[in-house]
Amino acid sequence: MFCIFKMQFMCLLFLMGCFVALVYAYEENDIQVIVKGKEVEISVHDNPEVKTFFFSMDIGEECTSDYKFVHNHEKNSTFFYKIDINKELRKDDSLRIIGIFETKDKVIAKTYDLIIDGSGRGVKQDIPKRSDCVLSETIVNSKEQPCSQVLIFKEDFDLGLSGWTYERRSRIFDPVPVQEFVAYVNNTYLYKGHLYLNANWVNDTYFRLDGCTSKHNGDKNILKRQCGPLSLRGGVTIPPVHSAKLHSSFTFKYGRVEIRARMPIGDWLFPYLILQPEGTYSEDNYVNHLRIAYARGNKKLQDNNAMPIGGDVLFGSAVLWSMNGSKEYMTIKRNLNEAPFGEKFHIYTLIWHKDRIIFKVDGLKYGTITHPDVLRTFDLNECFIVLGLTAGGGLNFRQDYLMPQQVKFMNGSVKATELFAENTKEKPWEQPNLVIDYVHVYTTHANEE
Incomplete structure (x- = not known):
């Protein structure tokens, strides 16, 4: 359903790995995504340990071409970035944020799979962790889906019939x-x-x-x-x-x-x-x-x-x-x-x-x-x-x-x-x-x- 990690990501991790340890862990409530029409706001908050933040964003099946680098904090040690994606997102659209966080002594990488809810907020999908992943048979848009028991289409008829x-x-x-x-x-x-x-x-x-x-x-x-x-x-x-x-x-x-x-x-x-x-x-x-x-x-x-x-x-x-x-x-x-x-x-x-x-x-x-x-x-x-x-x-x-x-x-x-x-x-x-x-x-x- 989503695009795979891009070559830029692998290169970035390799370069950072030369001087820091790479760890796959981070708090669940560390990122907030709000969609306002064609504008996406991304916030990383309540963690003064984080010094810099890189992110890449995939919208449904569309991959972005590179990573955004966010260095400056807003108030309360919050990273904030606003991006115009030239495409209006609607309820139940999917969004993937690939984030890389640099602290004093480590680099943390995490992928966030989100669904846009009725208020425009990105809500975490219930995708199985890798250790729990059972190989899927399913294909969407000619792409094999990695894990089974994942919701890939959701129509609750709350907001129109756009699809x-x-x-x-x-x-x-x-x-x-x-x-x-x-x-x-x-x-x-x-x-x-x-x-x-x-x-x-x-x-x-x-x-x-x-x-x-x-x-x-x-x-x-x-x-x-x-x-x-x-x-x-x-x-x-x-x-x-x-x-x-x-x-x-x-x-x-x-x-x-x-x-x-x-x-x-x-x-x-x-x-x-x-x-x-x-x-x-x-x-x-x-x-x-x-x-x-x-x-x-x-x-x-x-x-x-x-x-x-x-x-x-x-x-x-x-x-x-x-x-x-x-x-x-x-x-x-x-x-x-x-x-x-x-x-x-x-x-x-x-x-x-x-x-x-x-x-x-x-x-x-x-x-x-x-x-x-x-x-x-x-x-x-x-x-x-x-x-x-x-x-x-x-x-x-x-x-x-x-x-x-x-x-x-x-x-x-x-x-x-x-x-x-x-x-x-x-x-x-x-x-x-x-x-x-x-x-x-x-x-x-x-x-x-």
Whole structure:
């Protein structure tokens, strides 16, 4: 996650080592970092023994080129340095300070790994000490992470959605029968540290989506279907549901993802908590992906073997596409005699290893995927995180998977959208939102279960 020590640091230590002893120890509260927009203030205080102070600063993945030398004390024997980094730091951004302190008879070197909190202060990360470090499998931005059990991505939805990008387009007839009966818009809001993704019915007779993110490759027909303008005449279908889907800029390969969320409740609603390979688009229709967890919104729903697959059944899966269509490798937890997964928050966990993918809920493991096709497919790329809420769809509610008498619309029919709206509106959605408390990603090691 962070840049490695630079050559200047090694040279500096060598030169100092010629006349002083090198020691790796220092008090925990010896440094203070405060961020004010593009300005970073660094203070070293309450230690009159320190004569000079060198430091280098790495911001996320960006390395600085050299060390700053601070000689003069401020009041109370405090070193103080203010630097303009030409980049505005935000909450949860990472910062590494490499400090070298010279006292009367020794040189002390220490690395500070910090996360910027909501007030702009640098807060120490809980990174294992070297003696406790278990080698990590995880890769971030093509760089191997040294230690496992380290938090590398933290989204608590306290301050905006700066690290996320919305998908904006209609999914009607795109393509049939995989279509979903929604248009993805910015249908979200933040409240008390929770992200709400909402689905609501609309009665529009005209559809046009400014800022459309369609990947139409110059095809004007696709562009019009996904972005508009469309008018309700001549057999044209207008999306009856508006919802939301967004994806992270953060990518990683191998690791532990934890999402605390409450599933939606309502017929044919479907949550997206997904890992999707870098190099693909959130807008792609036929794309391999890992489904961290999902529970369908229907309170009662059965497959064609009369097995329940409604809101009290949890799935984790991998979806692979080929010329023959999609294949889903599923793990299942049946929450029989308990409340549906939409009635309260649960922690959904996926642990992505090189040789297996583990699915957990509230700390309990309920499934593992070891199929070589799945492992080989997702070994190729880092993945980004997708969060979304949709309605219907031939992939999420396959016609050949459902008990026939329970579905009154055919995903591939010309009138599918109208029939979906007519039949679904008969029973109002009880809880038409996916609510997410947090998304955390940690480095993992080969033996983590």
